[in-house]
Structures are given as C-alpha cells and as structure tokens.
Amino acid sequence: MTGTGVTSVDETLLRALVPTVIGVLVRRGAPFAAAEDAVQEALVKALTSWPDDPPAHPRAWLVTVAWRSFIDASRSEGARRDRELRLELEPEPGAVSDADDTLQLYFLCAHPKLTSSSAVALTLRAVGGLTTRQIARAYLVPEATMAQRISRAKRTIADTRLTEPGDPATVLRVLYLVFNEGYSGDLDLAAEAIRLTRQLASVSADEEVAGLLALMLLHHARRPARRLPDGTLVPLAEQDRSLWDTALIAEGVDLLQGALARDRLGEFQAQAAIAALHADASRVEETDWVQIVEWYDELVRLTDSPIAKLNRAVAVGEADGPRAGLAQLDELDPALPRHTAALAHLHERAGDRRVAAALYAQAAGLASNTAERDHLMRQAARLGQSAGLA
Structure with a gap:
C-alpha cells in the first residue's frame, strides 16, 4: 500500500x-x-x-x-x-462511516443458537473474510458440505439484530476452538485464530480476551519446535527450546501480566499462566511444576473441567512423583480424551515399562490424529524394546 x-x-x-x-x-x-x-x-x-x-x-x-x-x-x-x-x-466513496462493527459481528457469529462447528465456520467467513473453499480445505471437508454448514448457520440467525447483546464467553470459546483446530489443510487456522483474536482485543478491554490472546501466542511460540522436518511430533519435554519464538513469548507474558493485574481471573488467563511457566523454563528440568499445579487448581475451580483435572493429575505426577499423579488419575473417567496416554506417561515415570508400553499402544488406537497416533506408537515400541518385549 x-x-x-x-x-x-x-x-x-x-x-x-x-x-x-x-x-x-x-x-x-x-x-x-x-x-x-x-x-x-x-x-x-x-x-x-x-x-x-x-x-x-x-x-x-x-x-x-x-x-x-x-x-x-x-x-x-x-x-x-x-x-x-x-x-x-449514500455519501460519495471515501466518506463511509468509521463505525467499527467487528465486536457486534463476533457476537452475532458466535450466537448461542449455533452449534460450535457452525459458529466457527461463520466467524471465519464473516469476520475472517475467508472463502467457503478456504474454510472447507482447512477442515478437510468438501466445499459443498461447508457451504451447507454456513448456509444453515446464517438461516439460524437470520432474524437476529446486529445490536442484540451476545455472550462474550461464547465468542472466546469459538476463537479458542478455531485455534485448537491446529495446522491442517492449506490454511493455518492457528495463525488465523491469533489474527482474529488480535482484532477482537483491539476493540475490547476484557481481561479474558487478553488472556486468550496471551495463551495463543505462548502456545504458538513453540510451533517451530513442535515437529521435526519429516512431520514427526515432538512432545514439549523433548523440544529444542532455542527454536521457540522469544518475541511471541514476551508479548504473551506482557499481555497476561496486564490482564492479571486487574484481579479478575478467568479460565484463559489461568491457562496462559500455565503456558507462561512452561515458557519460562530454559530446560525442562527447570519447569516449576509446583506453581503449575497451583494454577491448575485455579483452573479447576473456575471451570470444573475434566480435561483440566486430567492435566492437573499429570502436573501432580511431575511435582509430587508419578504415584501421586496416578492416584489423581484414578479419580477420573478413563474415557476422557488422552487419559490412557497420561496413564502411560506416569507409569513410565514410575518405572513400570511393560505396563507403560501396553498403555501407549492402547492410547495410539484412541488418538484423534495421525501425528499423535504415530508418536504414541513410537513410545510403545521404544519401551517394548527396552523391556524385552519386541
């Protein structure tokens, strides 16, 4: 320009x-x-x-x-x-009103009447400016399927006025879902979620908006170390931390500190605080697991989320020993996503290699994507060989 x-x-x-x-x-x-x-x-x-x-x-x-x-x-x-x-x-071109309807559009696209998948697709279309084809490729579905999803969403909110109040929590949840879709297709949904959340942060002073943006930046900073050149998934504990984007980490920490200073804690701020503690450790051995457990306590208090409880159990296993973590896992539903993988990890930490190998293989069969499945299978094979099971 x-x-x-x-x-x-x-x-x-x-x-x-x-x-x-x-x-x-x-x-x-x-x-x-x-x-x-x-x-x-x-x-x-x-x-x-x-x-x-x-x-x-x-x-x-x-x-x-x-x-x-x-x-x-x-x-x-x-x-x-x-x-x-x-x-x-209408006035001549160049005299268009400067009114910014971004925030209202977020609320409209994340309307409670819509399913999560429909709200995400509509947000990417109306606020993100993406075409139906781009969104379909990102979600790995046919363009016609995505077009139907978007059309149904628009019909659902057809009679909703732009000025009707929306639920901020729903808006943030939609953006969080966009981010968590990861990096499939030819459109980087994680980067798109960050762009959209920056846009929302520019028109909102809400602490949880800042917390969500901080969380995204802190996780995205680890992206260069998350996979090997051949696409192999690298778990957090094994990542080359020199590859982490320090500028994104600094920005995320600054946003988080500003939000926490207002003393109105929310779930995204708590998650960002956990991510910041991981980012603060130059080596995995320096991770402050005790503080991480304390932040998970806050997150569980705020959300009562089973996933937060599962992640807390893993953190307890690092802070207080694997047996303590296993005791926490025993109180949770085994059907939870990644429960079996967490169980395998803690059994390995406890020295139960045979049990861990079998659990890793079982977890691989439950994995939601190919990269995760391959990683878990490699873990099972590694432990199986060391335990003489090969």
Missing part, C-alpha cells in the same frame, strides 16, 4: 475490512445473510480488479460494490425501489 491506495491485492487488508463492510450493509437495512453474501462477491471482484485498478479508498470501494451486489440480489424480491433510493442518498 502507498498512502490510502492499494497497489496490489493485500488479502490481509481485505480480511480486516470485511467486518466493517458487513456492518455498514446491515446498518443500511440488509439482512445479515444477504450482507455477508454480497461482501463475499465484492471480495472476489476486488481480487480481480484491484491489481490493475487499485482504489483510492479500499473500504469505500468494497461498501459500494457490496451494496450494489445486494441491490441486484434484492430486485427479484420486490425491494428495488427502496434499496435504490437508499443507494442514491
């Missing part, structure tokens, strides 16, 4: 403008679903026309093109005169 013009197609700029443009159309009277469709059409036109004819005011250009697209789509529904009259009364 030079000045306010665009010299080439900047997809990051386009995505950043999407919430504002949808908000303008909704304020003018367009239903959310129709506004979102019109903006997607405008984005396609921008990708083809901007390289040769960059607009002086990108946002105003998108508003004008999207509104005209909406007008064209509305004609068959008997709304031509009213819509065209509104168009004639």
Whole structure:
C-alpha cells in the first residue's frame, strides 16, 4: 500500500475490512445473510480488479460494490425501489462511516443458537473474510458440505439484530476452538485464530480476551519446535527450546501480566499462566511444576473441567512423583480424551515399562490424529524394546 491506495491485492487488508463492510450493509437495512453474501462477491471482484485498478479508498470501494451486489440480489424480491433510493442518498466513496462493527459481528457469529462447528465456520467467513473453499480445505471437508454448514448457520440467525447483546464467553470459546483446530489443510487456522483474536482485543478491554490472546501466542511460540522436518511430533519435554519464538513469548507474558493485574481471573488467563511457566523454563528440568499445579487448581475451580483435572493429575505426577499423579488419575473417567496416554506417561515415570508400553499402544488406537497416533506408537515400541518385549 502507498498512502490510502492499494497497489496490489493485500488479502490481509481485505480480511480486516470485511467486518466493517458487513456492518455498514446491515446498518443500511440488509439482512445479515444477504450482507455477508454480497461482501463475499465484492471480495472476489476486488481480487480481480484491484491489481490493475487499485482504489483510492479500499473500504469505500468494497461498501459500494457490496451494496450494489445486494441491490441486484434484492430486485427479484420486490425491494428495488427502496434499496435504490437508499443507494442514491449514500455519501460519495471515501466518506463511509468509521463505525467499527467487528465486536457486534463476533457476537452475532458466535450466537448461542449455533452449534460450535457452525459458529466457527461463520466467524471465519464473516469476520475472517475467508472463502467457503478456504474454510472447507482447512477442515478437510468438501466445499459443498461447508457451504451447507454456513448456509444453515446464517438461516439460524437470520432474524437476529446486529445490536442484540451476545455472550462474550461464547465468542472466546469459538476463537479458542478455531485455534485448537491446529495446522491442517492449506490454511493455518492457528495463525488465523491469533489474527482474529488480535482484532477482537483491539476493540475490547476484557481481561479474558487478553488472556486468550496471551495463551495463543505462548502456545504458538513453540510451533517451530513442535515437529521435526519429516512431520514427526515432538512432545514439549523433548523440544529444542532455542527454536521457540522469544518475541511471541514476551508479548504473551506482557499481555497476561496486564490482564492479571486487574484481579479478575478467568479460565484463559489461568491457562496462559500455565503456558507462561512452561515458557519460562530454559530446560525442562527447570519447569516449576509446583506453581503449575497451583494454577491448575485455579483452573479447576473456575471451570470444573475434566480435561483440566486430567492435566492437573499429570502436573501432580511431575511435582509430587508419578504415584501421586496416578492416584489423581484414578479419580477420573478413563474415557476422557488422552487419559490412557497420561496413564502411560506416569507409569513410565514410575518405572513400570511393560505396563507403560501396553498403555501407549492402547492410547495410539484412541488418538484423534495421525501425528499423535504415530508418536504414541513410537513410545510403545521404544519401551517394548527396552523391556524385552519386541
């Protein structure tokens, strides 16, 4: 970009403008679903026309093109005169209102009426500015399937006003789900979740928004060490910590400290505090497991989450010895995700190699993705050989 013009197609700029443009159309009277469709059409036109004819005011250009697209789509529904009259009364390009509807769109897309998967997909479309094809590839599903999911979501909230209050916890949960989808497909959902959460943090002073962004940054900082060049998963304890992104860690810690200073603790702040303690250890042996257990105590108090209790049991096994951790695991439901893998890890720490090998093999059969399954199978094979089981 030079000045306010665009010299080439900047997809990051386009995505950043999407919430504002949808908000303008909704304020003018367009239903959310129709506004979102019109903006997607405008984005396609921008990708083809901007390289040769960059607009002086990108946002105003998108508003004008999207509104005209909406007008064209509305004609068959008997709304031509009213819509065209509104168009004639609109100010010239460049004079579009600076109102930021990003926060309202987050609430709308994360509406409690929607399932988690639908809310995530709609957020990526309406706030993230991604195409249906990109989202489908990221989730490894056919484009038609994702299109149906998004269409159902838009129909579900068709009568919901942009100004209706939403649930902040639902918004954060959707962003957390996007982040946890990881790095499948040709779209990095973790990076996309960070971008969206930064956008939300810019319009919200909520401590949990800062806590979630800190959590994402602290986890994302470990990404360069998380896999070997051949794709092999590297567990936290074995990662080359010199590869961790210290700038992201510093930013995450700073965000967390600012949020904690307000003394309104939430679950994402507690999770970020745990991640920060891991990041603070230059070697795995320096990890402050006692403090980590204390933060898990806070997290369990806040959420009563079975997963938090499982992770706490593993931390207890590191802080107080594997037998103490196994005693904690015995109190939890064996059907919990990764329960068997945690059991295997603690039995190995306790010296029960044969038991651990069998449990690792069992956990591999329960793994939710190929990388995790292969890692657990390698652990089972390693212990099986050392215990003379091969």
